[in-house]
Amino acid sequence: MATQAPVNEALDPALQVAPGNSVLQILHAWITTVDHKKIGLMYIGSALLFLVVAGFEAILMRIQLAIPNNHFISPQSFNRLFTMHGTTMVFFVGMPILFGFGNYLIPLMIGARDMAFPRLNAFSFWCTFFGSLLLYFSYLGGNGLAGAGSAPDVGWWAYAPLTARPFSPGHSTDYWTLAVLLSGVSSIGSAVNIVATTISMRCPGMKLSRMPLLVWLYLVMSMLAFVTVSPLTAAQIMLMLDRYLGSHFFDTQAGGSAVLWMHFFWIFGHPEVYVLVLPAFAFANEIIPVFSRKAIFGYPAMVAASVGIGFVSLSVWAHHMFTVGMTAGANTFFVFATMTISVPTGIKIFNWLATLWGGKIQFKTAMMFAVGFLFQFLVAGLTGVMLAAAPFDWQLGGSYFVVAHFHYVLVGAILFMLFSAFYYWYPKITGRLLSEKLGKWHFWLFVIGFHLTFDFMHIPGILGMPRRIYTYEADRGWMFWNMVVSSGAFVQTIGTLVFVFNLIWSYFKGAVAGPDPWDAWTLEWSTTSPPPPYNFAVIPMVESRRPLWDIKHPEDFDQHYE
């Protein structure tokens, strides 16, 4: 007991100077925090806010597209809407919410007390938050609200030379460039933090081969983010130089290259979507085993597949450029690289299936969303294989088939796993369980709305409807499908509102969760709910991949099977 007394003596005075409870003091505590848990929650909170905003932008677009030659939204406003919707969802919802979960969970899952660089962590959050405010300030800046502001209207890829001064006068493109630049800086900071934390702050006994798969996937995702953001940052700097200092990188009127922008953007853009999806895999790797009551099937293959996906995803970017007029050889190479990525991705799906096989599956809301993810990610992957076949892409590319495909991944896979992660880790974060009854309503409303919208969205693509059009001709036969698609958007909105209500209601009225409501096996479930600021009073020591399984099943150590 000799070591206990100094600890207790140190804690008592600390409790006496505990922070006060006035609003200003609470606000100050959050604004100045470097605690990974608070920063994680701020990332998640700001992402949820922008999810609602960008979702509203989507609703407006779907109302406009429900019937042909509609006059609900002007073409200029519509072009701003799809640009802002895409830019917000990728950079100010997707990245923050995923880094938010990562920041919250990784130290807890590796037995550490915080991330490697807490101040860099805070800096990254505030960078992305101010970037999002800057992007939305564009609606007010310049022409002001009456003229619908000067929000960017060049698409979230901002293809050159549409972004050159002659075609995009004013500052709308600059708002896009600077806001996304800030997001990029933030992502690099978070990526560095996650890699450093994962490599150097694991608790004793946690070799890399014992690290939870969530942490592995965030490690791969961060390395990928670290590599992939730089080309975009470079391209944006070149764009600013073109726009303001007279350079001609992308200025085709002066001999510059529009295709050069495309290469730079997609060398970022494709790995970026893997940066977005790998955390969804991370959540699936933790949630599916717990609700199947079985260890993940094929841990080494899952690690290898994830690393493989990371590497291969860096080589496929020009499948976004199949229609640009590349040589047959170049097109063929990118077909091959893109199709190759389906092999490790398929392995992951099969391993999840094998994890479920022979289990005792409990259909809590978190698991229902995970099962939805499995079906939907399968479909999304297969439509991806169709798009990988370049000649098929010559027809389907740039059409609503592609929009359906990527929303199937972003909403059907990533958002579904995010919902699952919310239901799974909310008890740990807040100490209370989310209502299962509201959860089931959320699930069914959302899954019905999702399929109404995104299943039927493939058909206008097949019928020749290009993307990014504010309206369409009545004689094309697209109206019926667009109406169905638009109706699904409203159902998804209701489902999301149920979810938001659940988040708030359960915080006050939810059942008390205790440290381990799901009978799970990774280290975060060994702390209180919510965890203390220091996470672990004593740094744990682990001897297998599932330290809590070992404690609960001393007769059947996981270690025996490594």
Added chain:
Amino acid sequence: MFTACLTSALLQVPDIVHGPTSIFSPDGTPAHSVFGLSMLVLSICVAIFLTVAGLLIYVIVRFRHRRSDPNALEEPTQIYGSNQIELSWTVIPILIVVMLFLATARVIYSTQHAPKPANALDVTVIGHQFWWEYRYPKLGVVTANELHIPVSDPRHPTPTYLTLASADTDHSFWIPRLAGKTDLIPNRVNTMWIDPATTGLYLGQCAQFCGAQHAKMLLRVYADTPEQFAAWVIHQKQTAAQTSSAVEGQAVFQHNACISCHTVAGTIATGRFGPDLTHVATRDTIASGAVVNSAANLRAFVEDPAHFKPGVLMPPMHLNDHDLDAVTAYLMTLR
């Protein structure tokens, strides 16, 4: 084979996937070869989906936790992996990928490296915000927005080779029934070819976001019989009709800014920023397919182009009613 038949059967259902711009109603070689590949890829993907989704449904039903299970409170047997199973579901997908890749590569090369017949028609397509310029270099024809080409008899092919360029931003030429899309990129020249076997009108539209009126940059390709096409060419090469009744309208046209942007062959109007109007009255549509060509629509368009296409680059001409009537009458004589 079964899934291929099932897929084809489903696609025959009328009005679900058949429409004037459906990729599953191909005409001509490029669209047909893409269609063949797409059926192969679709069949394989449907087969994979049915297998894996079927297994998934089985698993979530069969292995559901049931309280009536005698071992309900025990954890199930923990299985950590299986080398044989994991190897097989690595090798089989690799084989499928190799097969799909080879089939795809074949279509890429056959389309992009197709030998060009000596009697192919050459058309230069120049994309503008928000209209299409067509030049037939060997025939001396310049027109806009409505492309006329001869049908191609599969036994004696006379395809049309399109050279694609852009005057401003990126565009994309997409007539789904005839071929996949190819982009028009400024400071870069792309080529594609089409060879419709059936006469008629083929519809499409710009497929790469190019600005405010991208949505209304529509495409109309008229596949004519060889005789119709020859007659059309002869007519297009003529200079503008001179009609005494439209003298006043011609004066309005030539004394306003119209001539800065538009060409009317044989007159002082030699502008190239906007569509060639030499034979505008023979076209079915104006405003790049967005508006039916009639005197009333033409007048309304000249008065305020943004009424039909907000964001279009043609400004309102601020003509009074008298001048509007006159210039409309003049334009209607440009047959």
